[in-house]
Amino acid sequence: MDIWKLLNVAAAIGVLWLVMDKMKEKKASTPSTATPAKTPTTTEAQVAAMLAAE
Amino acid sequence: MGVKKMEMTIDQNDPNVTLSTGTAKVMTDILVYKVPRHTVIELRPEDILSAYLKDAGSECLATDGVQLVIRDPNNLSQEVLFSGQYALIKEFQDKTKVKNLGASRLIKSDYQIALMAKATTVLVVANCYYQLTCARWAEVL
Numbered sequence: 022m023d024i025w026k027l028l029n030v031a032a033a034i035g036v037l038w039l040v041m042d043k044m045k046e047k048k049a050s051t052p053s054t055a056t057p058a059k060t061p062t063t064t065e066a067q068v069a070a071m072l073a074a075e
Numbered sequence: 076m077g078v079k080k081m082e083m084t085i086d087q088n089d090p091n092v093t094l095s096t097g098t099a100k101v102m103t104d105i106l107v108y109k110v111p112r113h114t115v116i117e118l119r120p121e122d123i124l125s126a127y128l129k130d131a132g133s134e135c136l137a138t139d140g141v142q143l144v145i146r147d148p149n150n151l152s153q154e155v156l157f158s159g160q161y162a163l164i165k166e167f168q169d170k171t172k173v174k175n176l177g178a179s180r181l182i183k184s185d186y187q188i189a190l191m192a193k194a195t196t197v198l199v200v201a202n203c204y205y206q207l208t209c210a211r212w213a214e215v216l
Binding site: 064065067068069071072075 | 078112113115117181183184212214
């Protein structure tokens with residue numbers, strides 16, 4: 022195979038890989054719109070357990 | 076039914092408090108707070124313990140001993156949260172001088188929080204006053 026054709030294919034693969042990597046990065050950095058659920062503090066959980074045991 | 080947290084100060088007027096005169100030269104209870112049902116009392120390191128102790132004529136000696144303890148409902152065991160001289164707890168207002176508890180505890184219903192004193196003379200209940208700040212977790216509708 023002609024060396025230039027081989028280099029062109031390699032360059033095309035490289036560009037494709039770069040584009041896909043960028044897309045992956047963008048997707049990961051998109052902030053989630055979902056509100057995180059409020060987790061009770063240790064004290065709240067302990068108090069709830071103590072009151073439930075009454 | 077939910078649980079609500081409220082800031083609170085236990086003092087001599089609290090309906091769950093029992094006051095007594097104590098016995099001269101013996102470490103005895105002078106204030107006992109019994110935690111009501113469906114309630115948990117939270118003591119935090121920054122909470123303040125203060126007391127003004129007086130007998131029929133004069134204030135308790137600065138060197139008289141005092142203790143803050145927690146007891147189980149049957150008085151079988153107790154844990155000392157603070158033990159020291161009266162001088163350490165006589166400040167009520169000055170934030171640089173008040174006695175901070177420096178301990179965290181959750182106290183269940185029916186348990187007792189008791190302030191004990193070993194005063195040189197017998198105290199007069201009507202002449203003494205107290206403050207113990209805390210958080211009250213109580214069941215509400």
